[in-house]
Amino acid sequence: MQEIKNYTMNFGPQHPAAHGVLRLVLEMDGETIVRADPHIGLLHRATEKLAESKPFNQSIGYMDRLDYVSMMCNEHAYVRAIESLLGVEAPERAQWIRTMFDEITRILNHLMWVGSNALDLGAMAVFLYAFREREELMDCYEAVSGARMHATYYRPGGVYRDLPEVMPKYGESKWHKGKDLERRNAWRGGSMLDFLDAFCADFPRRVDEYEELLTNNRIWKQRTVDIGIVSPEQALAWGMSGPMLRGSGVEWDLRKKQPYAKYADVDFDIPVGVKGDCYDRYLVRVEEMRQSNRIIKQCVDWLRANPGPVMVRNYKVAPPSRVEMKDDMEALIHHFKLFTEGYSVPAGETYSAVEAPKGEFGIYLVSDGANKPFRLKCRAPSFVHLSSMDAIVRGHMLPDVVAMIGTYDVVFGEVDR
Amino acid sequence: MSETTAVSGRPAFVQQLEAKLGQKLVRLDEARGEITIEVLPENWLAVAAILRDDAELHFEQLVDLCGVDYLSYGQAEWDTTDVSWTGFSRGVEGEGPGRFDWADRPHPAHIPRRFGVVVHLLSVRHNRRLRMRALCTDDDLPGVPSLIGVWPSTDWFEREAFDLYGIVFEGHPDLRRILTDYGFVGHPFRKDFPLIGNVEVRYDPDKRRVVYEPVTSVEPRVLVPRTIRDDSRYDQAQAEAAAERKK
Numbered sequence: 001m002q003e004i005k006n007y008t009m010n011f012g013p014q015h016p017a018a019h020g021v022l023r024l025v026l027e028m029d030g031e032t033i034v035r036a037d038p039h040i041g042l043l044h045r046a047t048e049k050l051a052e053s054k055p056f057n058q059s060i061g062y063m064d065r066l067d068y069v070s071m072m073c074n075e076h077a078y079v080r081a082i083e084s085l086l087g088v089e090a091p092e093r094a095q096w097i098r099t100m101f102d103e104i105t106r107i108l109n110h111l112m113w114v115g116s117n118a119l120d121l122g123a124m125a126v127f128l129y130a131f132r133e134r135e136e137l138m139d140c141y142e143a144v145s146g147a148r149m150h151a152t153y154y155r156p157g158g159v160y161r162d163l164p165e166v167m168p169k170y171g172e173s174k175w176h177k178g179k180d181l182e183r184r185n186a187w188r189g190g191s192m193l194d195f196l197d198a199f200c201a202d203f204p205r206r207v208d209e210y211e212e213l214l215t216n217n218r219i220w221k222q223r224t225v226d227i228g229i230v231s232p233e234q235a236l237a238w239g240m241s242g243p244m245l246r247g248s249g250v251e252w253d254l255r256k257k258q259p260y261a262k263y264a265d266v267d268f269d270i271p272v273g274v275k276g277d278c279y280d281r282y283l284v285r286v287e288e289m290r291q292s293n294r295i296i297k298q299c300v301d302w303l304r305a306n307p308g309p310v311m312v313r314n315y316k317v318a319p320p321s322r323v324e325m326k327d328d329m330e331a332l333i334h335h336f337k338l339f340t341e342g343y344s345v346p347a348g349e350t351y352s353a354v355e356a357p358k359g360e361f362g363i364y365l366v367s368d369g370a371n372k373p374f375r376l377k378c379r380a381p382s383f384v385h386l387s388s389m390d391a392i393v394r395g396h397m398l399p400d401v402v403a404m405i406g407t408y409d410v411v412f413g414e415v416d417r
Numbered sequence: 418m419s420e421t422t423a424v425s426g427r428p429a430f431v432q433q434l435e436a437k438l439g440q441k442l443v444r445l446d447e448a449r450g451e452i453t454i455e456v457l458p459e460n461w462l463a464v465a466a467i468l469r470d471d472a473e474l475h476f477e478q479l480v481d482l483c484g485v486d487y488l489s490y491g492q493a494e495w496d497t498t499d500v501s502w503t504g505f506s507r508g509v510e511g512e513g514p515g516r517f518d519w520a521d522r523p524h525p526a527h528i529p530r531r532f533g534v535v536v537h538l539l540s541v542r543h544n545r546r547l548r549m550r551a552l553c554t555d556d557d558l559p560g561v562p563s564l565i566g567v568w569p570s571t572d573w574f575e576r577e578a579f580d581l582y583g584i585v586f587e588g589h590p591d592l593r594r595i596l597t598d599y600g601f602v603g604h605p606f607r608k609d610f611p612l613i614g615n616v617e618v619r620y621d622p623d624k625r626r627v628v629y630e631p632v633t634s635v636e637p638r639v640l641v642p643r644t645i646r647d648d649s650r651y652d653q654a655q656a657e658a659a660a661e662r663k664k
Contacts, residue, residue, distance in 0.1 A: 041596035046605060053515045053612055055641050084449060236477045239570030257544050344646040348448055351537055362481060368491045369645045379481040387573035416596060
């Protein structure tokens, strides 16, 4: 009889289901995984070391590039850490704007996730639907910051500027004109808040569409039900957070338990799973999109009714307006010092965490009183989740590894930093 | 800031910590409502086990572990307390990681307690956070015991701290580099490691393969010197914010 031995297989880093640059060394027994050894770091850019070499404000843009599908949530954690050390607090309107954009970001992230995960598991169409809505939300990013992804919109002490009064419209082109152009611009007659209002009214129907494609889909259920079961004890021991933890039935959400920004003032529910398998986590994420939509609607209503400043009037931290600079010597000096040297942050250390779409994204910041961070550590949820890979996938089949990578929702920008 | 940590019954919790850890507690700090404890490396494992298993503490989750290099802590490149007569050079001279390359890297004198390991813990049951720190006694071969038997999530964090800072976690079953390249030399996040790195890669058309060479494509430079100012402006901002809230 022929003797059969375990063999090792290399998966990635150039593999469409590796979600970036994951290299997995899999020890296989037939098609069963005996050991999985993820190799990471192929996208390591030493963000934390770079941040140590720059004034505080110049690293906000680096935060966008960590988890590059939930950009503003990363900025939020960083900005809150600085605010905590400085002892400044953003004005109320800025807090509401941050809450709103955090939730827009959550929908952006979950749309990306549902689309690409379905694509990994063989459902092509969902991706196309999900990116239709992503386009609209990214237009909001663009309207508010000028960039579709790497916004650099949050600043210590508030946000860069107030929401735009006019939502940009599509122009006429060879392909989009007449009725078609009118349809595309239908929501864009008024301000950005009007646009978001229309979006919120329509979005639940869109989520129904994705659910129709997946929730009761036989193939989808065969690929996800009972795959990658994570028990609540395992989830806690492995440091999991976000949908990974809630999918296992642990009701833990920083927005509820340790509220920041305006989460204490909005009404929403936390969905939790029952079994802790890939299917439960799918259901949790889909429900989170609906809840995020609810929060956005509440933020839109508040922001409409309450105009006000979006940045603290403390010129040691936030720049004065251009108009003031023109005829006020003090303002000019402040402006000059802020942009040449930055602000010095009092010595101390802090950890600030936000509920990013993937889980707890935390910033541990040590300052020695200088205008640059002494040590910055980004606690990335994907990094922690991926470290449990070996423990979870042992005994599963090879195709389940793909399902598992998908359900972790890993993004290598933040795994490798 | 009350927003940062909504911790219930903090004074009682601090008393519990002090009672349960006793002599093992070196220092306890409560700045900004965040509690930091410092322990000796030899008590590292014992304290971790108490923090996880005690029903009243119950830190079932290790959120984060990272290394810190305290070399050059509190040193600035730009003197703000005195008048300087040296002019321009004070802005372009300094010892930060952005100012030297691999060949000219400094070799700092022996500094005990240069490296630290910082752990962030979370108790889901009590909704509390805790920061725990140990300073390594030896800076030639810094090390603390591995927490992998207490919290499995520390696995990759310890590998990362080893990779970036060279801190050895005794008892870790698989302490390999994790983020840097295969065959990397040095520990890049140390303050005496150059910001521009030590080697760069390129494709060599003659050898028809990728080659590693000392960095030549970038030069060390610092655009903004490191400055420390401790004036009273933040007190003023805080007072203004407090007055605002009272209204």
